[in-house]
């Protein structure tokens with residue numbers, strides 16, 4: 001897996017599944033430099049319609065765990081890399097959400113917290129699972145309520161501006177798989 005860039009500044013966000021998730025803010029630290037000073041991880045991508053798909057990469061079993069009151073929801077899925085090159089996930093987009101980020105998960109001192117990750121690399125022949133208590137795509141600032149049983153599109157962006165869009169089923173808050 002790639003190096004995770006981790007930021008630990010953040011305010012407690014929500015009580016979910018008896019874990020307190022601290023929603024991690026994030027800052028890039030560049031040794032000896034001033035850094036970019038960007039703290040917002042909303043990314044902008046080229047139009048998805050014109051993006052090529054990453055060769056040999058498939059995304060399956062996507063679902064979204066909805067939370068009440070339009071709290072940030074999480075998307076989970078599996079990425080299979082059957083291609084001959086490393087697949088590097090660099091970001092995500094989802095219609096209807098103002099902010100979409102790649103998150104990891106770590107536990108320390110009995111506390112679980114989400115941490116921003118810049119990318120996730122999957123070697124040829126490998127697969128990587130985004131799952132509860134692990135990596136997820138954080139979906140924030142929903143325009144409308146997520147209805148259980150409906151599907152929402154999620155676009156995953158890979159290195160070199162390649163993209164895959166999948167449909168994700170919205171599941172109830174208590175769903176763990």
Ligand SMILES: [Cu+2]
Pocket residue numbers: 074103114115136137138
């Ligand atoms: Cu998260």
